[in-house]
Amino acid sequence: MAEPVRTPIADRAGAEALVAEVGAAMRALETVLAAESEAVRAGHLRQGLAEPERKGALTATYMQELERVKANAVALARFAPQGVERLRAEHRRFMEAVEANQAVLGTARSVTEGLIKALAAEMGKASTPTVYGAPSVAPSPYGRSPRSGPLVLSRTL
Incomplete structure (x- = not known):
């Protein structure tokens, strides 16, 4: 996909239009992140992580708009200084939303990892043979019970 030229x-209208486009990109991405965070907080992982394509497209748009801002920083400061200040304030709010989303996803990931580890330990404990009350190791892999196979994890939600 080619990036548009x-x-x-070169003027105030162009500067204001760029500020508006960047703000719109941030708000759209912030809306998706907020919906994702709320769903994950409520325990609805599939629902919360259901829009990876849209999130990816909005992220790409946001990054392209940031590159445009960097390329036109001098013109923006000259033609729309109030727009630049508004954009900075919006960007601070957007970064807070991104940090909150990352915290929610990090918490969900650590909880999930803890559950998987506990499940694997419990399954391993249940299939370990005991000799006189102490756990022992089977002499060969062929002597293990059918439940002692590896734990399989699907990374797709």
């Missing part, structure tokens, strides 16, 4: 900012 963008002309440099």
Whole structure:
């Protein structure tokens, strides 16, 4: 997919349009992140992580808009200084939303990993033979019970 050719900012209208486009990209991505965070907090992982394509597309748009801002920083400061300040404030709020989303996803991941480890330990404990009350190791892999196979984890939700 080719990136559209963008002309440099040459006037106030172009600067305001760029500020508006970047703000719209941030708000759209923030909305998706907030919905994802709420669903994951409520324990609805499939629902929360159901829009990876949309999230990826909005992230790509946001990154492209940031590159445009960097490329036109001098023109933006000259033609729309109030827009730049508004954009900075919106960006701070957006970064707070991103950090909150990352915290929610990190918590969900650590809880999930803990559950998987506990499940694997419990399954391993149940299939370990005991000799006089102490756990022992089977002499060969062929002597293990059918439940002692590896734990399989699907990373897709």
